[in-house]
Amino acid sequence: MKLETLKFKSGNLFWLTISGFDGFYLEDISVYRLGLKEGMEISEDLFDEMKQISAIEGAKRASARILSSGRKTVFELKQKLKQKGFNQESIDSAIEMFLKNKLLDDREYAVAYVKDAVTFKKYSVHQIKQKLAQKGIAGDIINEVTADMEDSDQLERLVRQEMEKGPDKKGIEKLKRRLYSKGFSLWDINRAVGEFENET
Numbered sequence: 001m002k003l004e005t006l007k008f009k010s011g012n013l014f015w016l017t018i019s020g021f022d023g024f025y026l027e028d029i030s031v032y033r034l035g036l037k038e039g040m041e042i043s044e045d046l047f048d049e050m051k052q053i054s055a056i057e058g059a060k061r062a063s064a065r066i067l068s069s070g071r072k073t074v075f076e077l078k079q080k081l082k083q084k085g086f087n088q089e090s091i092d093s094a095i096e097m098f099l100k101n102k103l104l105d106d107r108e109y110a111v112a113y114v115k116d117a118v119t120f121k122k123y124s125v126h127q128i129k130q131k132l133a134q135k136g137i138a139g140d141i142i143n144e145v146t147a148d149m150e151d152s153d154q155l156e157r158l159v160r161q162e163m164e165k166g167p168d169k170k171g172i173e174k175l176k177r178r179l180y181s182k183g184f185s186l187w188d189i190n191r192a193v194g195e196f197e198n199e200t
Contacts, residue, residue, distance in 0.1 A: 075136020
């Protein structure tokens with residue numbers, strides 16, 4: 001096999017084509033380390049090494065683009081890389097690099113998610129735990145970040161916040177449906193609404 005094309009493209013990337021195979025990218029540091037030159041003969045072992053390096057570098061670049069659009073869990077990033085066709089070795093290498101550099105952290109993600117879920121989405125603790133599990137967060141992390149949370153306290157705060165606005169009967173039923181959709185039980189919702197009404 002012969003290295004037919006070795007062309008600098010942009011940033012730190014070279015485009016390579018090898019006789020009989022599809023082209024691929026390599027970063028400049030890999031091109032220099034492997035001593036690649038246009039026209040040189042490529043052994044099967046070197047070709048396999050080049051392809052795997054290209055896949056790992058590509059997975060890392062793809063990870064950077066994915067994470068630049070918003071925080072992700074390890075599980076979510078793995079899934080997105082799989083969807084893009086990267087092999088397991090390149091995915092694992094990319095994940096390891098981003099974990100090492102603290103750019104991927106499931107605990108930090110969970111802490112931020114809980115804060116957002118309570119402040120803006122008004123989720124119940126049960127629903128927060130369910131959502132975090134769906135995102136691949138480990139059970140011990142979920143338990144840690146929700147340890148001080150109580151559904152009853154959160155529900156009473158949400159009910160008081162809305163009931164103080166003086167909703168009519170229809171508005172109260174709408175509030176109950178909305179709270180139920182957030183993961184609170186109907187029994188707890190009715191209890192919290194009833195307790196507020198008894199206070200006033």
